[in-house]
Amino acid sequence: MVAGGGTAGHIEPALALADAVMRARPDARVVALGTERGLEGKLVPARGYPLEMIPPVPMPRKPTLDLLKLPLNVRGAIKQTRAVLSRVGADVVVGFGGYVALPAYLAARGRIPIVVHEANARAGLANKVGARFAVKVAAAVPDSGLSSAEVIGIPLRASITELNRAALREEARRFFGLHPTAPTLLVFGGSQGARSINNAVAPLASEFAMAGIGVLHAHGPKNTVAVQQIPGAPPYVPVPYLERMDLAYAAADAVLCRSGAMTVAEVSAVGLPAVFVPLPHGNGEQALNGQPVVNAGGALMVTDEELSPEKVRDVVMPMLGSPQRLQAMSAAAQGTGHRAAADVLARMVLDVVGK
Structure with a gap:
């Protein structure tokens, strides 16, 4: 399961990884996790991968009413994500940050191995959380804020x-x-x-x-x-x-x-x-x-x-x-x-x- 919805900056590395996994293991199955709000509804099916939708959980940047609703929204998204992970038989969750990755990390925690990839020079909140539970952490550049990260660059399409x-x-x-x-x-x-x-x-x-x-x-x-x-x-x-x-x-x-x-x-x-x-x-x-x-x-x-x-x-x-x-x-x-x-x-x- 790849979790990298929202912007192309999260989705494209996830799809590049999916392509690389299929090159290495043609018998593998890759499923993407996304929401209705992001570009994944257009980009993922165009590349031939199944897409499972969950509710978006954007992180409010300022103290607003949305911040008070956050725990309830997160709880609902985690429940739905666990159902998806179970239904597709996920063996590993690979997150690329953004508001799709956070529910994926929390749903997989303690149940399914997590791998985190950080593309930006400064890690976002979702990946900082995910890195705490991950068995492997990768980053595009050094000093991203994820101390255990292995620097590998950003996955790019062939x-x-x-x-x-x-x-x-x-x-x-x-x-x-x-x-x-x-x-x-x-x-x-x-x-x-x-x-x-x-x-x-x-x-x-x-x-x-x-x-x-x-x-x-x-x-x-x-x-x-x-x-x-x-x-x-x-x-x-x-x-x-x-x-x-x-x-x-x-x-x-x-x-x-x-x-x-x-x-x-x-x-x-x-x-x-x-x-x-x-x-x-x-x-x-x-x-x-x-x-x-x-x-x-x-x-x-x-x-x-x-x-x-x-x-x-x-x-x-x-x-x-x-x-x-x-x-x-x-x-x-x-x-x-x-x-x-x-x-x-x-x-x-x-x-x-x-x-």
């Missing part, structure tokens, strides 16, 4: 870890309608886009074109950008959403993006030089996620507050204009990646089942 950017480059450029040879920047701000990134990059469309730089910009399905195209120059291609991230990575020479844990892991694994713009909200974990790649020389970091068209003009454009710099950054980024994380975690999980 379409990313096996991506040959050079071999796919021509097909990827053609797929998006990009210039076949011009240096190309990939811009995205997560599945919903990022307004600050859009506002900093889109106004420079004509300048990118005049500099001979192509742009593939995923602006988010709820946002729009107006860009000026220059006839004969490399096109600026705005799209609402990137269904084929593998082709987007293959088409690009560098990326400007947020630094969520999954994004950092994927960008590093494929060796793309990056300019990370951490999300300014939360506990600062996005800056922590990207810092190891910055320290290694594979990325730059610009705060959301600093980001502007002028900053993009001064920092990003010169980077795209230097093939030597891009090559050095690419090698440095790839050196920080963990391409085998899914298989490592799968061996860990199967070993727990074997024991």
Whole structure:
């Protein structure tokens, strides 16, 4: 049973583990646990895995009426989760954090072995609780706050870890309608886009074109950008959403993006030089996620507050204009990646089942 619902950052590592388990043991069965509120209702069935639903138990960040209801909500979710674990005959529960993982950990405690994986640089509440009962704890990076964690990286899907950017480059450029040879920047701000990134990059469309730089910009399905195209120059291609991230990575020479844990892991694994713009909200974990790649020389970091068209003009454009710099950054980024994380975690999980 994999428990990683809510956001793609929790779901994708769970599905990457599921794929790795099935590669290692085709006779195995993997079932995902989720709620109606998360993206798992769309992502899990699309990957071919059964999905069992439980009530969501979000953790209130402030003292509200919801906080008073929390014990009762948790108790109900635990009861339903135990029924699911019994019905599917779970031999191990693997949690990836978030409000699906907490009921799973509490339901499995003392009954079924627990394995915890922490993707972020700073562990969340659910995984801190789960780690206390787990037989194995893994983390993406050191110093996550889980003292017993083995650092393995983040499980990634095979379409990313096996991506040959050079071999796919021509097909990827053609797929998006990009210039076949011009240096190309990939811009995205997560599945919903990022307004600050859009506002900093889109106004420079004509300048990118005049500099001979192509742009593939995923602006988010709820946002729009107006860009000026220059006839004969490399096109600026705005799209609402990137269904084929593998082709987007293959088409690009560098990326400007947020630094969520999954994004950092994927960008590093494929060796793309990056300019990370951490999300300014939360506990600062996005800056922590990207810092190891910055320290290694594979990325730059610009705060959301600093980001502007002028900053993009001064920092990003010169980077795209230097093939030597891009090559050095690419090698440095790839050196920080963990391409085998899914298989490592799968061996860990199967070993727990074997024991």
